[in-house]
Amino acid sequence: MISAEGLYELLLHGYGQPRWWSEDPFTVMVQAILVQNTAWRNVEKASALIGDMMSPDGLGRMNEEEMESLIRPCGFQKAKARTIRSVAEWFRTYSYDAAKASDNPTASLRSELLDIKGIGEETADAILVYAIRKPSFIIDAYTRRLLGRLGYGFQDDREIRQFFEAGIPQDARLYGYFHWLILDHCITCCRKTAICDHCPIAAHCRQASTALAIGSIDPGSMKSTTEP
Numbered sequence: 001m002i003s004a005e006g007l008y009e010l011l012l013h014g015y016g017q018p019r020w021w022s023e024d025p026f027t028v029m030v031q032a033i034l035v036q037n038t039a040w041r042n043v044e045k046a047s048a049l050i051g052d053m054m055s056p057d058g059l060g061r062m063n064e065e066e067m068e069s070l071i072r073p074c075g076f077q078k079a080k081a082r083t084i085r086s087v088a089e090w091f092r093t094y095s096y097d098a099a100k101a102s103d104n105p106t107a108s109l110r111s112e113l114l115d116i117k118g119i120g121e122e123t124a125d126a127i128l129v130y131a132i133r134k135p136s137f138i139i140d141a142y143t144r145r146l147l148g149r150l151g152y153g154f155q156d157d158r159e160i161r162q163f164f165e166a167g168i169p170q171d172a173r174l175y176g177y178f179h180w181l182i183l184d185h186c187i188t189c190c191r192k193t194a195i196c197d198h199c200p201i202a203a204h205c206r207q208a209s210t211a212l213a214i215g216s217i218d219p220g221s222m223k224s225t226t227e228p
């Protein structure tokens with residue numbers, strides 16, 4: 001099986017330099033909550049409605065109805081508005097300063113975030129990586145699907161976390177880029193119904209090998225992917 005580092009290199013080669021979520025930590029926090037159980041385009045709609053009120057101060061000045069109405073495109077507006085307020089309150093304890101929060105150990109920040117109603121592991125890790133810049137690998141449904149198809153056979157998220165965190169340097173920027181590459185890959189090729197013909201990691205994929213063996217993929221259509 002390909003290593004975590006090898007997987008990163010192939011995805012980077014296939015999709016190019018990934019983008020970063022947002023340079024504004026509070027925007028990342030709000031959007032990480034808004035994107036729960038909805039598509040990114042709905043987050044963009046809600047973010048456009050919030051506009052320059054996207055700050056602890058701006059959202060703090062809104063009453064409940066106002067905030068719920070702005071984030072309605074993302075659904076679950078009551079619960080999400082409550083979580084956004086709780087996360088803003090948590091961030092206030094660090095003076096709304098991501099660098100100050102970052103002085104604390106990753107495990108204790110993660111535990112604080114997980115104590116907030118509405119924050120699950122995926123959201124906590126997204127906030128840690130993209131907002132606070134702490135290395136805590138983000139495991140989502142895309143990551144599980146990709147690794148399952150590649151054939152790793154991990155039993156649970158703990159094993160997936162171990163695979164990534166032991167296999168690449170503990171660096172928040174690298175974790176963020178890796179997550180983005182997996183997202184890109186799963187939206188482009190490794191969709192619910194996989195489009196394997198131009199997959200940059202097909203040479204390392206158990207599902208693709210099986211498909212080739214039974215003749216459901218034309219070998220001539222597969223991209224050469226043995227080297228980055």
Ligand code: SF4
Nearest residue numbers: 190196199202205208
């Ligand atoms: S070869 Fe197909 S199933 Fe395998 S990783 Fe690529 S897109 Fe996904």
